[in-house]
Amino acid sequence: MTEAATSAAPALSEKARIALGGRNLVFVGLMGAGKSVIGRLVAQSLSIPFIDTDAEIERVSRMTIAELFAAYGEAEFRALETRVIERLLRGGPRVISTGGGAFINENTRRQIKLGGVSVWLKADLDVLWERVSKRDHRPLLKTENPKQTLENLMKQRYPIYAEADLIVQSENVRKDVMANQVLSAVAGMAGRSSEGELQ
Ligand SMILES: Nc1ncnc2c1ncn2[C@@H]1O[C@H](COP(=O)(O)OP(=O)(O)O)[C@@H](O)[C@H]1O
Ligand SMILES: O=C(O)C1=C[C@@H](OP(=O)(O)O)[C@@H](O)[C@H](O)C1
Numbered sequence: 581m582t583e584a585a586t587s588a589a590p591a592l593s594e595k596a597r598i599a600l601g602g603r604n605l606v607f608v609g610l611m612g613a614g615k616s617v618i619g620r621l622v623a624q625s626l627s628i629p630f631i632d633t634d635a636e637i638e639r640v641s642r643m644t645i646a647e648l649f650a651a652y653g654e655a656e657f658r659a660l661e662t663r664v665i666e667r668l669l670r671g672g673p674r675v676i677s678t679g680g681g682a683f684i685n686e687n688t689r690r691q692i693k694l695g696g697v698s699v700w701l702k703a704d705l706d707v708l709w710e711r712v713s714k715r716d717h718r719p720l721l722k723t724e725n726p727k728q729t730l731e732n733l734m735k736q737r738y739p740i741y742a743e744a745d746l747i748v749q750s751e752n753v754r755k756d757v758m759a760n761q762v763l764s765a766v767a768g769m770a771g772r773s774s775e776g777e778l779q
């Protein structure tokens with residue numbers, strides 16, 4: 581936990597906690613948007629448990645995401661992802677960072693809409709590409725032209741991510757600054773409907 585993330589704006593964290601009202605906060609968006617790292621920081625600020633669905637899938641399956649894709653294919657991975665997310669949503673409130681394809685799956689999207697507040701970390705292609713090209717553990721990007729693949733995924737998926745409750749632009753600013761932008765967006769929901777609140 582960085583000092584800045586915890587001490588920068590306690591009032592903001594408190595406002596965001598109140599606006600969430602016991603609901604889960606679910607990060608969605610494309611690979612490289614920062615769901616995993618920013619989600620963790622936001623959870624720390626909110627003092628709400630954090631979980632990354634890919635990490636949870638790897639824990640329960642005792643396989644890496646790449647191994648799961650290779651051994652069982654994407655369809656089986658999505659089925660497992662749906663079950664894991666459904667279970668995590670029930671046990672909240674949590675901050676949940678999903679993998680990039682989770683919200684695209686109709687079943688999973690329905691569960692997320694029912695079980696939490698969704699926030700889309702939206703980023704431009706160059707920002708995403710600069711980040712994901714540093715690592716090679718993402719099976720969907722093991723193509724001849726991974727930047728083109730990423731761009732194709734943007735075209736397919738951005739209209740669907742746009743169904744999220746909140747949208748926050750992901751830029752190359754400090755991570756604690758990004759986390760505070762998410763907290764501001766959440767805090768800004770205050771007064772809006774809190775239907776779907778977990779009891
Ligand atoms: N605001 C940011 N500034 C710089 N690098 C970032 C920022 N947000 C995320 N990153 C980096 O981008 C990479 C992808 O982040 P990650 O959280 O794994 O994305 P996702 O889970 O959405 O695929 C990581 O190396 C992370 O440290
Ligand atoms: O976009 C996708 O379909 C995927 C994104 C990955 O998660 P991140 O978005 O955290 O990289 C991971 O779930 C898997 O490789 C599939």
Ligand SMILES: [Mg+2]
Nearest residue numbers: 615616678679
């Ligand atoms: Mg991630």
